[in-house]
Amino acid sequence: MLFCIALNAQESVEEEVVEAYKNPIKIGLKGGLSLPSLSDNSDNIYTQDFKSYVSFETGLFAEYGFSDLLSLQVELNYTVKGGERTGSQPIPAAQLEGQLPPDIALPSGTVLYAEFNNKSALEYIEIPILAKFTFGEDWKFFGNIGPYAGFLVGATQKTSGTSNISADIPGVGFLPNLLPDEVSFNAETDVSDSIKNFNFGGIAGIGVIKTVSSHSEILFEVRGTYGFIPVQEDETFGESRIGSVVFSLGYAYKL
Template structure:
């Protein structure tokens, strides 16, 4: 990829550098039929980074970015319990789980490197579409839980255990149980407004999907990352042939 960017820079008609930031709306898809990794919905996270764009023609360019991307999802309500205290093991049905009603956020922090082809048209506003692969590296993963609940022996919340309600407030580091690397595809569309000859503002809407199941251990289920990215940014023309 370094060689590709070097060759592109040498042959580029112009080169831009920029900053971008905005909102990530991630979710965890799949589940692998395992209650531990099923029924996630979207949460909100941050997304920001740096970009470089090499324009090859008046319409076609290559763009590379280095971004922080919040991934993960949330699951609220009745769900299986992990990390049970030893005194509760006697209540676990064979091949099943105990359940409780609480809020659970899977917070995954990634450093991502997308490389995209970009097609631009229009004036004075410039419309564009972009698409390409990305490489992701996991910085940190946490399971953030909150709430108080009775504990149940079934997934419908009808068989309460003869124990007091428990607090599920916690912040558990689960980085060691998530694969460090991810590979996926990203793409979307946007709108840019030139400000003179060397400055440009833009709005970008994009979708990402990771191809790799993120769990290291099959007992934890199977999930793929994915998110919608909404960003605003600024780019500056650093050179032009």
């Protein structure tokens, strides 16, 4: 009888230990490559034809499990978003202020063009709140979805190359080689004042988790993000929305 009681007590303790780790709180870190995008569904010439470039994202997360299936994950991430454009592209006239000769008077509505490289890098601190669904035992598969809030911490426009200036003048037409010499576009400009400080968007992702020990897991995830708020303060130069595809590796520790 004593042996049976002791055995039952041991089984109860083991069940409590298993139950304690069945739906644990987890903390972790992750990082990886990002392919950001800068898109505008309008016909604004200043925001067309921007392409993705290779960037990065890194962050911390905490997860609370309500069941084997469902958990809540909160993150704190640093990410760089934006886009790049190369070749012939329009330039706001104000950008060339002081570089045009005083004898050149351009009428209102004139659009200037040049060939150069143009890269927009928008740095954000993002806070996603995600519902996470997990399936499996040793190898686990998961999906997550939810909103995020993004706070701008830096915005830089990096341009490079030299080009002559062309002009599309209302009532006159397209005039190539407006200047006798080429203009240098090698510059790195802080454009934070022209970008909104806050953004709000959605995230959806899928991934796989490998259990390493009773407390440790490693994970791989692919996710997509999309911002619902146009980033420009002045809509004259477009209504671009940011997004990204992120490939990340992470480590989680069960408390």
